[in-house]
Amino acid sequence: MSDFLTLKADIIKNFGTPCAVVDLNVLEKNISRVQKICDNAGLSNRPHIKTHKSGEVARMQIDAGASGVTCQKLGEAEVMAAAGITDILIATNLLGAAASGALSALQSRISLKVCADNTYSISAYAEAAREAGRILDVLVECDTGQKRAGVETPEEAFNLAQLIDNDSHLNFKGLLYYPTKNNWKKTEVFNAKLVELLSSKNLIPDIVSTGGTPNLQNLGTLSGSTEHRAGTCVFNDLMMVKDGFATMDECALRVYTSVVSRAGKDRGILDAGSKALTSDQGGLNGFGFIQEYPDASIHKLAEEHGFLNLVNCAVKPSVGEIVRVIPNHVCVVVNMFRELVLVRDTKIIDVIKVEARGMLV
Amino acid sequence: MSDFLTLKADIIKNFGTPCAVVDLNVLEKNISRVQKICDNAGLSNRPHIKTHKSGEVARMQIDAGASGVTCQKLGEAEVMAAAGITDILIATNLLGAAASGALSALQSRISLKVCADNTYSISAYAEAAREAGRILDVLVECDTGQKRAGVETPEEAFNLAQLIDNDSHLNFKGLLYYPTKNNWKKTEVFNAKLVELLSSKNLIPDIVSTGGTPNLQNLGTLSGSTEHRAGTCVFNDLMMVKDGFATMDECALRVYTSVVSRAGKDRGILDAGSKALTSDQGGLNGFGFIQEYPDASIHKLAEEHGFLNLVNCAVKPSVGEIVRVIPNHVCVVVNMFRELVLVRDTKIIDVIKVEARGMLV
Numbered sequence: 001m002s003d004f005l006t007l008k009a010d011i012i013k014n015f016g017t018p019c020a021v022v023d024l025n026v027l028e029k030n031i032s033r034v035q036k037i038c039d040n041a042g043l044s045n046r047p048h049i050k051t052h053k054s055g056e057v058a059r060m061q062i063d064a065g066a067s068g069v070t071c072q073k074l075g076e077a078e079v080m081a082a083a084g085i086t087d088i089l090i091a092t093n094l095l096g097a098a099a100s101g102a103l104s105a106l107q108s109r110i111s112l113k114v115c116a117d118n119t120y121s122i123s124a125y126a127e128a129a130r131e132a133g134r135i136l137d138v139l140v141e142c143d144t145g146q147k148r149a150g151v152e153t154p155e156e157a158f159n160l161a162q163l164i165d166n167d168s169h170l171n172f173k174g175l176l177y178y179p180t181k182n183n184w185k186k187t188e189v190f191n192a193k194l195v196e197l198l199s200s201k202n203l204i205p206d207i208v209s210t211g212g213t214p215n216l217q218n219l220g221t222l223s224g225s226t227e228h229r230a231g232t233c234v235f236n237d238l239m240m241v242k243d244g245f246a247t248m249d250e251c252a253l254r255v256y257t258s259v260v261s262r263a264g265k266d267r268g269i270l271d272a273g274s275k276a277l278t279s280d281q282g283g284l285n286g287f288g289f290i291q292e293y294p295d296a297s298i299h300k301l302a303e304e305h306g307f308l309n310l311v312n313c314a315v316k317p318s319v320g321e322i323v324r325v326i327p328n329h330v331c332v333v334v335n336m337f338r339e340l341v342l343v344r345d346t347k348i349i350d351v352i353k354v355e356a357r358g359m360l361v
Numbered sequence: 362m363s364d365f366l367t368l369k370a371d372i373i374k375n376f377g378t379p380c381a382v383v384d385l386n387v388l389e390k391n392i393s394r395v396q397k398i399c400d401n402a403g404l405s406n407r408p409h410i411k412t413h414k415s416g417e418v419a420r421m422q423i424d425a426g427a428s429g430v431t432c433q434k435l436g437e438a439e440v441m442a443a444a445g446i447t448d449i450l451i452a453t454n455l456l457g458a459a460a461s462g463a464l465s466a467l468q469s470r471i472s473l474k475v476c477a478d479n480t481y482s483i484s485a486y487a488e489a490a491r492e493a494g495r496i497l498d499v500l501v502e503c504d505t506g507q508k509r510a511g512v513e514t515p516e517e518a519f520n521l522a523q524l525i526d527n528d529s530h531l532n533f534k535g536l537l538y539y540p541t542k543n544n545w546k547k548t549e550v551f552n553a554k555l556v557e558l559l560s561s562k563n564l565i566p567d568i569v570s571t572g573g574t575p576n577l578q579n580l581g582t583l584s585g586s587t588e589h590r591a592g593t594c595v596f597n598d599l600m601m602v603k604d605g606f607a608t609m610d611e612c613a614l615r616v617y618t619s620v621v622s623r624a625g626k627d628r629g630i631l632d633a634g635s636k637a638l639t640s641d642q643g644g645l646n647g648f649g650f651i652q653e654y655p656d657a658s659i660h661k662l663a664e665e666h667g668f669l670n671l672v673n674c675a676v677k678p679s680v681g682e683i684v685r686v687i688p689n690h691v692c693v694v695v696n697m698f699r700e701l702v703l704v705r706d707t708k709i710i711d712v713i714k715v716e717a718r719g720m721l722v
């Protein structure tokens with residue numbers, strides 16, 4: 001039996017399927033690679049933990065040189081704080097957690113950095129900081145083309161920065177960007193203008209943050225940037241392969257899943273459906289790449305069924321076979337699993353909880 | 362302040378947003394309605410718990426007259442067993458849980474009914490039953506057009522039934538169908554032929570099971586059927602509204618989410634993204650219906666951002682406003698939340714855990 005057949009047998013015997021399995025060799029290489037990219041660009045590395053949602057993996061990133069972490073939700077920050085991480089940026093308007101008191105509760109224990117693109121958020125942050133009895137660092141979120149959150153003009157950003165600076169409970173900490181591949185130039189112009197406006201009031205952004213794994217390929221392009229936050233690169237996935245950032249071998253996570261039905265000649269069913277692989281196709285075809293059967297496609301999902309099209313496979317899998325699936329979008333897939341099994345080569349090393357999964361507030 | 366504004370304020374203060382909120386009045390009506398539909402058709406009601414994944418809601422269904430429950434995963438059955446439910450059907454080929462020993466462990470505590478569409482599964486079940494020291498009931502899964510799991514011919518089903526019957530650890534318990542709207546006639550022909558074959562060997566199916574909420578509209582159409590398993594009808598969603606089974610008022614669950622950004626005139630951002638509403642559109646447009654702004658659309662999701670298009674709204678929501686979203690496909694949305702907040706009219710009554718979320722094996 002090949003080593004991988006032995007590993008598959010060990011996985012199903014110990015955990016059943018579907019099971020999310022992370023190769024530690026690849027994970028360590030990915031962490032080290034991204035740290036080097038940031039180091040070479042002279043930027044701090046502040047990984048986004050949305051991808052792994054694990055205190056243990058975050059610690060590996062910090063140990064490799066990351067300056068802190070990025071979270072998207074207060075509940076994620078709580079998990080990171082519990083893992084001993086003290087430098088935490090939450091990269092969004094945090095209204096739900098501000099209203100529920102969760103923000104002030106965590107801020108009273110550790111110093112947080114949060115983001116705002118509007119006056120309502122700033123008022124909510126001021127109130128939370130007042131309750132916590134500790135100055136809250138606030139970054140202004142700027143949009144340069146993604147049309148998500150973020151003010152659209154340097155003037156709006158400048159006004160918010162002054163509002164933050166004028167509040168005795170808040171500290172203007174910096175600027176948050178998410179420049180996409182095609183708008184670094186626009187971001188450059190936006191940021192230059194904004195920094196000029198800020199300088200007129202002696203407001204110096206400590207942090208000018210860029211984001212995204214694809215954008216690691218353009219790192220350092222924004223003059224004045226101080227740090228980068230990227231999530232997916234810790235594991236990588238088919239989206240990152242398509243994007244040219246990673247190879248299949250650099251994808252650290254695979255979903256081990258059993259072929260549970262072969263009721264038709266050219267079709268089959270996996271025990272991983274949309275509650276494991278998710279319906280998020282990441283702009284690609286299908287729902288993952290099957291390592292053992294590159295010519296098979298997972299063409300459709302029901303909640304707990306993955307529909308296999310095997311028409312192009314010369315050899316087709318049998319019921320009971322375990323296959324490894326590289327997900328289209330790994331960040332949402334990890335969020336479906338309660339735990340990740342860590343392996344090195346073909347040995348099971350550890351099991352870690354996806355501690356921050358379902359931390360929606 | 363209207364009652365609903367008070368409730369929204371209570372929800373965000375106690376839980377933050379996004380928050381999954383279930384109206385008990387609607388839930389109770391839905392449970393009672395489906396029980397009556399099954400009673401009127403002379404069929405046992407065996408609700409599929411995939412939708413709510415909660416022992417407490419399952420108990421409500423049993424108390425209303427359900428004969429037992431349907432699960433899709435062994436881990437779901439473990440949760441139902443812990444809630445005191447003893448009549449449990451697992452409607453799939455359960456290979457992962459059979460291989461990990463989880464099936465025999467649960468079968469040694471309570472008697473389960475499982476399904477098979479192939480000989481490999483039957484062997485795995487026999488082994489699990491032998492280990493558990495208790496006869497395992499097995500149904501044969503039949504496909505009459507859905508092309509998911511299930512044998513495609515009465516002859517194959519007959520062969521599997523005999524194989525089950527011949528195994529001293531297994532008991533042939535019946536037949537599992539999922540007739541879709543357009544193939545009741547085909548299912549009728551399939552089942553009649555199969556029952557004829559089975560009779561020749563004195564094999565009588567105790568259970569002939571049909572499934573699906575949409576199919577509640579054709580209930581009793583299959584002669585010889587004994588029970589129905591439907592999941593979504595406990596909460597309902599936009600798919601069931603589109604299908605004609607439910608009205609908006611019969612949708613029991615809403616995601617309460619905050620408008621966290623309004624950086625452009627005709628756009629906005631909700632704090633519910635694909636990790637709350639999921640990328641599963643259920644064949645519909647958008648990612649949910651906003652009760653307060655019927656002319657708004659959630660046209661795109663990032664992981665934690667819902668992208669609002671407000672161009673058609675005469676009045677547009679402000680940052681800080683809480684809106685209620687009816688999901689496209691409620692079964693996958695519930696699976697993203699750690700808990701459900703139960704309300705009656707506009708009062709918070711209880712909070713229950715989504716105990717079986719992430720039970721993938």
